[in-house]
Amino acid sequence: MECQVKANPQVKEVVWIHDGRPIHSFMATGNVEDSEKGVDSDLNQYQSVLNQRYRYDHHYQQQQGPNHHGSTIIMTNQSLVIQKVHRSHRGRYQCVALNDQVVPGCKANQKHQYGVSKNEQIRIRCEVDAEPTDDLTFRWTLNTSGTETAIEWPSFTIVNKTISIATYRPESSLDYGTLACSAQNKIGIQERPCVYSVVPAGRPDGVRGCAITNHSMNTLLIECLPGDDGGLRQHFNLEVYYGPNESRSSMKVLSEASAQSKSFSSSSSSSIVFDNQGVSAIQHHQQLRLHSNHSSSQPNFLVSSLTPGTTYTLNVYAANAKGRSQTVSLSAMTLASPEKHVARARDSETKLTFFFASEQEASNKSLYIRFLPY
Incomplete structure (x- = not known):
């Protein structure tokens, strides 16, 4: 055939x-x-x-x-x-x-959500794949909570034949919704329009549920859950500090520190941090030294090149184009090296004295002493 x-x-x-x-x-x-x-x-x-x-x-x-x-x-x-x-x-x-030759269709990997404040103007970009492109035309529609049906939106321009950019400014909470873009060439009309959401924008919420899920002599693994992104793409940052307050002798019982916690805010130079033993310490940032900064698209961080047997203060926060979230602080200690364990055992030697009723009794008795690891 x-x-x-x-x-x-x-x-x-x-x-x-x-x-x-x-x-x-x-x-x-x-x-x-x-x-x-x-x-x-x-x-x-x-x-x-x-x-x-x-x-x-x-x-x-x-x-x-x-x-x-x-x-x-x-x-x-x-x-x-x-x-x-x-x-x-x-x-x-x-x-x-x-x-x-093909009817227009939405190009992949576009931005489909725009976070914007009231009375702030944004430019929404719509790009399509089509052939031919010489006679390509665009149509925009607006659908918000303040309108029952989609309406024509005339404020747009066409650039590079296959790209159209619409301008939009929400003036009230009823103006948030979706803008849809569709194109047409001589082959036909775009079957499914490209849809873009316009949402209220603000600073992101802080991360939650942070935990030290793994640690060694030189590394710490910190994992958190993301909060609300504020309507914009967010990223996450970790600041690692060390300093004179790392000693456990400076720790106070949680109940003692909680009474003072109300006097501290996210903008102050001090913060309340919690270690993995459930105790709290008030640490002053001006006394700490920065070890490293880390940034990630997810609130998970693997910190390396740390000193064994050292307590570190870990500050985690999210950020977007509108600003940064509140900081979540926690404290974690790396494992001590074997050399430090031996040195600590030698420094804590204890003299034991035993008393027997007579020399004969002492010679007839056997004494077993068991030492537990420190």
Whole structure:
């Protein structure tokens, strides 16, 4: 069978279909029954191509033949050859020719949410894939909580043929909603518009649920849960401090420090931090020294190159274009090195004195002493 096509631009691909099921082009040879297995999921894709996205010419013809097995299918250029025709080859054959001309569609990896304050003007960018692009036109609609139906939005410009930019300024809480952009060329109208959400913007909320999930002599792993992003893309920062307040002897019981916590705010030079033993210490930032800064798209940080047996203050906060969140502070200690364990044991040697009633009793008794690790 030969697929006769007239097309401009030139045909790039020919797809053959048998009784509504595509015969995959990558199967140059094979049994028809095998080639049709598992293609039901692809049928809708090809039908969408046929009905909505491409102009094509097609023809079909009936084929019948004797019942032979071991049939072979050969597809070359615009031809379909069936060798050793089998009963399963009966049915309707169609060919579909595809070229580069296509109705507009949303380009991938666009920004679809815009955070903006009241009376702040934003520029929303809509970009589409289409061919041809010479006669491309755009249409914008607005749908907010203050409107029952979408309305035409005229404030937009067209740049580089395939890009349109709309300007928008919400004046009240009822002006937040969605702007939709659709394009049209001589092939057809865009089936699904590109939709962009306009939401109230503000500073992000602080992170929550922070925990030291792993630690060693030289590393700490900090994991938190993100808070609300304030309607804008946020990122997360970690500041690692060390200093004279790292000693556990400076720690106070949590109940003692909690009474003073009300006098401290996120903007003050002091903060209340909690270590993994459930105690609290009031640490002054001017006495601490910065070890390192870290930034991440997720509130998870692996801090390395730390000193063994040292307590660190960890400050975590989120930030977006509107500002930064409140800081969450916590304290963690790296594991001590084996050398420090030995030195600590030697420094804490204890003299033991035992008393016996007589020398004879002492010589007849055995004394066992068990030392537990520090």
